[in-house]
Amino acid sequence: MATALEFRDVTIVFAPGKGRKREAAIDRAMTMIAEGADRPTISDATGVVLGVAHADLAVEQGRISVLMGLSGSGKSTLLRAANGLNPVTRGHVIVHGEQGEQDIASCGPATLRDIRRHRVAMVFQQFGLLPWRTVRENVALGLELRGDTKAAIANKVDEQLALVGLTDWAENYASELSGGMQQRVGLARAFATDADILLMDEPFSALDPLIRAKLQDDLLELQQAVNKTILFVSHDLDEAFKLGDQLTLLEGGRMVQSGTPKDIMLRPATPYVASFLEHMNPLHVVTGAMVMRPIESLPRDGDAWLLDDAGRYRMQGDSVTIEDEPVTVTSLPDPAGSGAPSSGLVRCPAATPVRDLMRIYGETGHPIILTRRGDVVGICDGQDILRGLGDVGGAG
Numbered sequence: 559m560a561t562a563l564e565f566r567d568v569t570i571v572f573a574p575g576k577g578r579k580r581e582a583a584i585d586r587a588m589t590m591i592a593e594g595a596d597r598p599t600i601s602d603a604t605g606v607v608l609g610v611a612h613a614d615l616a617v618e619q620g621r622i623s624v625l626m627g628l629s630g631s632g633k634s635t636l637l638r639a640a641n642g643l644n645p646v647t648r649g650h651v652i653v654h655g656e657q658g659e660q661d662i663a664s665c666g667p668a669t670l671r672d673i674r675r676h677r678v679a680m681v682f683q684q685f686g687l688l689p690w691r692t693v694r695e696n697v698a699l700g701l702e703l704r705g706d707t708k709a710a711i712a713n714k715v716d717e718q719l720a721l722v723g724l725t726d727w728a729e730n731y732a733s734e735l736s737g738g739m740q741q742r743v744g745l746a747r748a749f750a751t752d753a754d755i756l757l758m759d760e761p762f763s764a765l766d767p768l769i770r771a772k773l774q775d776d777l778l779e780l781q782q783a784v785n786k787t788i789l790f791v792s793h794d795l796d797e798a799f800k801l802g803d804q805l806t807l808l809e810g811g812r813m814v815q816s817g818t819p820k821d822i823m824l825r826p827a828t829p830y831v832a833s834f835l836e837h838m839n840p841l842h843v844v845t846g847a848m849v850m851r852p853i854e855s856l857p858r859d860g861d862a863w864l865l866d867d868a869g870r871y872r873m874q875g876d877s878v879t880i881e882d883e884p885v886t887v888t889s890l891p892d893p894a895g896s897g898a899p900s901s902g903l904v905r906c907p908a909a910t911p912v913r914d915l916m917r918i919y920g921e922t923g924h925p926i927i928l929t930r931r932g933d934v935v936g937i938c939d940g941q942d943i944l945r946g947l948g949d950v951g952g953a954g
């Protein structure tokens with residue numbers, strides 16, 4: 559898997575003043591940071607505010623990486639460094655691409671402009687739609703500012719509106735749409751840029767929980783369709799676990815743990831991480847991906863995968879048989895909103911929370927086929943779900 563964005567030993571401090579005095583204060587702060595001093599101590603001694611210290615993080619292409627932590631932990635500071643909104647004091651922020659590596663921390667203004675336009679785009683907190691423009695004109699905004707041709711804009715906009723299911727609303731004014739629909743227009747606008755890396759700083763934080771959950775689903779769906787790389791800031795644990803392929807916890811400007819949701823849940827690195835995790839409901843945050851048996855681990859018989867120990871269920875390509883009888887497989891891209899079929903197996907995204915998988919398993923009684931970007935990645939049945947919940951201490 560290729561790395562798209564990389565923070566290499568990034569330290570960011572905010573220092574008042576100018577010139578040599580400022581540099582000297584930063585040098586003193588850097589020494590204290592290296593010695594492990596905390597933010598208030600550094601600030602008292604030098605007047606310099608620690609944003610983030612020695613951050614190392616590689617975000618893989620096509621993945622969603624979530625930065626988490628309490629207020630002031632440094633999430634936004636790190637995110638904003640990824641497109642040069644916060645100057646980096648020490649270290650490198652590397653954007654990988656066809657031309658090799660580009661370092662945002664040290665490139666010139668022309669390169670930075672180019673990177674912002676074509677590689678790394680910031681999606682602002684409230685998407686800020688222009689109420690007097692139509693939905694179509696709002697989605698077109700970034701492309702227009704960039705000077706794309708009318709025909710190119712029209713094509714791109716149609717494509718994006720179809721992806722978020724708003725084709726029929728294209729000619730309505732943004733102000734005529736519900737809050738949730740407006741946010742979807744914002745998502746369409748963000749995904750319409752050329753940039754293959756998107757930075758999102760709590761984009762859904764002000765929304766009511768139902769709309770928020772729906773937008774998270776929309777984001778996952780869009781992401782699957784267009785395969786961007788996303789660095790996402792959230793202090794909502796449920797959201798982080800739902801969206802993130804990779805999670806990073808920050809505390810007081812320092813990274814305390816980075817890994818897959820499963821790694822973090824099963825092996826919290828510090829008491830801070832553990833206490834963070836205590837506040838979540840495992841039924842919401844544990845996903846199919848965390849409890850499944852990965853497809854590679856299943857026994858095979860010729861070209862067929864055996865989905866259970868007894869070998870009753872055989873899967874070959876997209877077809878499944880139970881004791882040699884073909885059985886229907888129903889795809890549920892959004893299991894939260896859909897009832898299970900009256901017979902046969904269900905196939906759904908591996909990001910589905912176990913709450914929904916339990917319901918489906920309860921209704922079908924068959925193993926559930928889990929997918930990622932349309933490909934089968936694993937299987938789970940009732941046993942797997944219980945074992946997975948037991949691992950995270952949530953079964954009791």
Ligand SMILES: Nc1ncnc2c1ncn2[C@@H]1O[C@H](COP(=O)(O)OP(=O)(O)OP(=O)(O)O)[C@@H](O)[C@H]1O
Binds near residue numbers: 572636
């Ligand atoms: N421009 C700035 N000048 C001075 N200090 C700053 C600046 N930006 C951020 N900081 C400080 O850097 C630290 C990290 O802030 P940051 O906004 O990155 O935290 P956060 O984890 O994103 O918090 P929140 O969840 O509240 O947005 C804080 O102590 C903050 O006060």
